[in-house]
Structures are given as C-alpha cells and as structure tokens.
Amino acid sequence: MDPAATEADPTTMTHDHAKGAHQASPVRRLTVPALRSMKLRSERIAMVTAYDATFAQMIDEGGADMLLVGDSLGMVVQGLDSTLPVTVDEVIYHCRAVARGARRALIVGDMPFMSWQLSTEQALKNAARFLSEGGAQAVKLEGGVEAADTVRRLVSLGIPVVGHVGLLPQSVHAMGGFRVQGKTREAAQSVLDDAIAIADAGAFALVLEGIPSDLAARITESIEIPTIGIGAGPSCDGQVLVCYDLLGLTPNMRPKFVKRYAELYDDGKQAIQSYCAEVKSGAFPSAEYSFGNVQGEVLAPQATLHAPGVHVPPGYGPTH
Numbered sequence: 001m002d003p004a005a006t007e008a009d010p011t012t013m014t015h016d017h018a019k020g021a022h023q024a025s026p027v028r029r030l031t032v033p034a035l036r037s038m039k040l041r042s043e044r045i046a047m048v049t050a051y052d053a054t055f056a057q058m059i060d061e062g063g064a065d066m067l068l069v070g071d072s073l074g075m076v077v078q079g080l081d082s083t084l085p086v087t088v089d090e091v092i093y094h095c096r097a098v099a100r101g102a103r104r105a106l107i108v109g110d111m112p113f114m115s116w117q118l119s120t121e122q123a124l125k126n127a128a129r130f131l132s133e134g135g136a137q138a139v140k141l142e143g144g145v146e147a148a149d150t151v152r153r154l155v156s157l158g159i160p161v162v163g164h165v166g167l168l169p170q171s172v173h174a175m176g177g178f179r180v181q182g183k184t185r186e187a188a189q190s191v192l193d194d195a196i197a198i199a200d201a202g203a204f205a206l207v208l209e210g211i212p213s214d215l216a217a218r219i220t221e222s223i224e225i226p227t228i229g230i231g232a233g234p235s236c237d238g239q240v241l242v243c244y245d246l247l248g249l250t251p252n253m254r255p256k257f258v259k260r261y262a263e264l265y266d267d268g269k270q271a272i273q274s275y276c277a278e279v280k281s282g283a284f285p286s287a288e289y290s291f292g293n294v295q296g297e298v299l300a301p302q303a304t305l306h307a308p309g310v311h312v313p314p315g316y317g318p319t320h
C-alpha cells in the first residue's frame with residue numbers, strides 16, 4: 001500500500017461511531033483514492049460484508065480492505081427470503097455497529113430497495129445519512145444506466161459511490177429469481193453498458209454480481225475503476241463475499257460461487273451441545289470458573305444480602 005495514498009481518518013480517533021476499545025492506536029483507514037489506485041498497481045481488493053462490531057473487528061483485523069454493510073443482512077441476520085423489506089434505518093443501525101469495530105477497512109453502506117429511486121432529494125438525504133449517522137465512508141447502490149444520474153449527483157456532492165450491476169438482488173422478482181445475468185450476447189452488452197454508465201458517472205468501484213467470467217473480464221478491462229466480483233469469476237480487480245457464507249454460517253445455502261473458509265455453524269453447534277451437556281451434568285461451572293468460598297462463616301439464610309423483595313438480575317456481579 002502506498003502510504004501517500006492513505007490518510008489518517010479522524011473518525012478513528014474522535015468520531016462517536018469509532019469510540020471504543022481501539023480508540024488509542026493510530027490505524028489509518030483506507031481511502032477512496034487509495035482503493036482506486038490499487039487497480040493501477042494490479043493489487044486485488046478484498047471486500048467482505050459485516051453487520052456488527054465483533055465481526056467487523058475480526059474481518060478488519062483479517063485484512064479486508066472494504067467492509068460492506070449489505071442489505072444481505074435481511075437474509076442472513078433477519079431471516080428474510082429477500083433483501084426487499086430491509087430499511088435505511090436498519091442498515092444505518094448495523095453501519096454504526098460495524099464502524100465501532102473496524103479501524104482500517106473502508107466502510108460501505110448499502111442503499112436498500114427504493115431508498116434512492118423516488119427523487120434526487122430522497123437519494124441525497126438517505127445517502128448522506130449513511131455517512132453522517134452510520135459512520136460509513138461510501139454508499140453502494142444497485143443499478144445501471146437508470147442509476148447513473150443519481151450516482152453523478154451523489155458523487156458531485158462528495159458522497160463516494162460503489163455501483164452494482166449484473167445480478168441485482170433487489171430486482172429478484174423482475175429477474176425471475178437469483179439468476180446469472182448477461183448470458184446472451186444482447187444481455188452481456190446491456191450489462192457492459194450499465195457498467196460503463198456507472199463508471200462514467202463517477203463511482204469509484206463497481207460490484208459485478210452473477211455474470212459469466214468472460215463478461216466480467218471484458219468489463220474489468222473496459223473501465224478505469226476497480227471491479228469487485230461476486231460470482232463473476234477470477235478476472236475482477238477484487239472479490240466480495242457475504243461473511244456468513246465464507247465462514248460457513250449458512251447451513252442451508254451453498255451457492256456455487258461461495259468458497260467456505262471455515263465451518264463455524266458446525267463448530268458453533270458442537271460447542272453449544274457441549275455446553276448444554278455440561279450444564280445438565282453439573283460439570284460446568286467447575287471450580288476454575290467459580291469465585292470460591294466466603295472467607296469466614298457462611299451467612300445464615302435469613303441474613304439476606306439484599307433487601308427483601310429487591311430483585312437482583314442474574315449476571316450482575318464481580319468479574320474476578
């Protein structure tokens with residue numbers, strides 16, 4: 001990474017969203033120019049979705065360059081069967097959590113279904129909230145030629161935009177399902193036109209989802225901004241995956257384009273089974289996880305620690 005292409009992010013040290021355990025150490029946040037220049041150096045961009053502070057910290061420390069607070073949270077966090085019901089408020093809520101956990105990666109907030117299409121005013125208002133309330137540094141929106149004017153306006157007012165063309169999950173009904181796009185000559189030309197329109201409008205990166213590898217390669221060489229593929233083959237300038245998919249947390253979904261780098265669902269389930277068995281057998285908590293005995297005489301049952309009738313919630317107490 002070219003140090004001249006990065007700058008200290010003041011939000012890391014001072015912004016409310018970034019306050020927390022990592023406040024003190026000076027990690028530099030990747031910037032939009034830094035990410036753009038990675039394409040010039042043929043340096044690939046690793047992007048991962050994140051929805052909460054703990055995962056954001058893990059993914060950030062794992063080396064991801066960009067964190068996408070995707071509307072995919074509707075499917076993996078909320079249990080919906082599409083991203084359509086996800087709201088701006090919900091994505092912003094998750095953005096704030098992610099911004100508290102990640103220090104280096106650039107954070108992108110995903111604009112939900114119909115959150116920008118109604119008017120330029122609606123687009124500006126909602127996009128600005130991702131930056132001012134959510135602690136994101138950029139927004140992503142799904143759409144091609146029809147989205148170009150909005151992208152141009154957002155960029156002209158200082159809101160960095162990541163485009164998204166090809167398979168558009170927010171258009172699942174129009175596409176007749178989550179289907180690979182651009183498979184015929186005409187359809188491929190249409191995806192290429194979309195990509196060029198969004199790049200020309202000033203987006204600084206472009207997600208290519210669910211398209212043939214050769215089309216993704218063609219788009220990648222046709223535009224100056226980095227392409228970030230998901231189900232778009234190996235020629236893109238970067239890749240993005242949903243964190244639950246790559247960590248093996250989605251037992252019922254195994255799309256072809258997802259490589260699982262862990263099996264955390266199985267590992268987690270096994271851990272819960274062990275915990276439950278030990279609670280039921282009494283093996284947990286052993287002395288190692290207990291605070292020992294009262295020094296002196298054990299209190300008589302009638303000498304209560306708290307006034308009668310006062311409810312003391314479980315879990316409140318000393319940590320050592």
Ligand code: KIV
Binds near residue numbers: 110209230
């Ligand atoms: O919402 C999301 O997670 C996305 C990625 C799959 C690109 O849009």
